[in-house]
Amino acid sequence: MTDFVYSLATWLVPLVVAIVLHEVGHDTAARMLGDNSLAEAGLARFDPRRYVDPIGTLALPLVLVLIHAPVFGWARSSPTDTSRFRNPRLDKALWSLAGPMTNFFLGTVSVGLLALLLGVMKGGAINPATNFLADNLFNFVQINIFLAVFNMLPIYPFDGAHVLEGLLPPKASREFSQLAPYGFPLLMLMLVVLPSLSPDFDVIGRFVRALATAITTSLLGSLNILG
Numbered sequence: 001m002t003d004f005v006y007s008l009a010t011w012l013v014p015l016v017v018a019i020v021l022h023e024v025g026h027d028t029a030a031r032m033l034g035d036n037s038l039a040e041a042g043l044a045r046f047d048p049r050r051y052v053d054p055i056g057t058l059a060l061p062l063v064l065v066l067i068h069a070p071v072f073g074w075a076r077s078s079p080t081d082t083s084r085f086r087n088p089r090l091d092k093a094l095w096s097l098a099g100p101m102t103n104f105f106l107g108t109v110s111v112g113l114l115a116l117l118l119g120v121m122k123g124g125a126i127n128p129a130t131n132f133l134a135d136n137l138f139n140f141v142q143i144n145i146f147l148a149v150f151n152m153l154p155i156y157p158f159d160g161a162h163v164l165e166g167l168l169p170p171k172a173s174r175e176f177s178q179l180a181p182y183g184f185p186l187l188m189l190m191l192v193v194l195p196s197l198s199p200d201f202d203v204i205g206r207f208v209r210a211l212a213t214a215i216t217t218s219l220l221g222s223l224n225i226l227g
Contacts (some may be wrong), residue, residue: 007065010132014140015061018103018147019075020051025102026095027078033091035084043078051075072143072150089173093166096159100148107144110137111219141220146212153204155190156183 024046027038043050052058056074064072085091114137121130152160156179165173194201 004066006132008062010135010139011065011143012061014136015073015143016052016057018106018140018143019057019073020048021106022099022103022147022151023051023075023077025098026080029095029098030078030080030082030085033085033095035081037079037081037084041079050078072146089166089170091166093163096162096166099159100151103144103148103151107141107148107216108219110141110144113137114141114220142212142216145216145219146208149212149215150208153208155187156180158183 031038053074053076057076058073061073080095082088082092082095085095114134117130117134117137121134151158152163154160154164156162161176161180161183165177167173168176190204194203195205
């Protein structure tokens with residue numbers, strides 16, 4: 001297996017699984033909070049293909065793998081009517097939080113699975129298959145923790161902005177929501193323009209990577225996986 005194919009198999013596949021399950025987390029929360037839009041649209045049956053966005057799920061992650069950059073992406077969201085939530089403002093925050101929390105849960109569970117696998121490998125079961133699985137799990141941990149932190153940025157259209165919108169007092173929430181049209185340009189400025197001027201201006205990247213790395217290191221180190 002070439003290095004490129006191996007990178008695809010151990011980075012792209014875990015990423016696609018992570019971002020699809022991120023959206024499944026949102027959908028599950030929406031249903032629990034009172035919105036049955038999926039069922040009414042005939043989408044109640046789980047089908048991972050409907051979450052695949054050609055750019056966010058496939059093209060962008062593929063390019064990032066090719067240039068050896070941090071791998072991230074997004075999936076296609078499902079129709080959701082937040083006005084159907086029993087407590088629309090608070091429940092919208094919970095619904096938004098469900099995606100990042102799903103990623104954090106997946107990352108944490110994967111640490112345990114990785115610890116079990118490494119225990120088996122230390123017992124002598126070291127071969128290409130177990131090495132491949134270990135690399136997938138290790139990357140799955142990193143990807144999920146990164147996505148959890150990245151999506152909690154309080155900038156539209158990230159989940160963190162919607163969580164904050166739901167938790168703020170009504171007047172402040174309305175004023176904050178008016179920033180939504182400026183979210184994507186602001187994001188491009190902070191993710192692309194400023195870092196291209198100087199690494200010192202990569203505030204979001206440095207913060208997200210530092211926090212995600214600290215959490216990942218703590219989780220893996222707690223089970224003696226690092227070192």
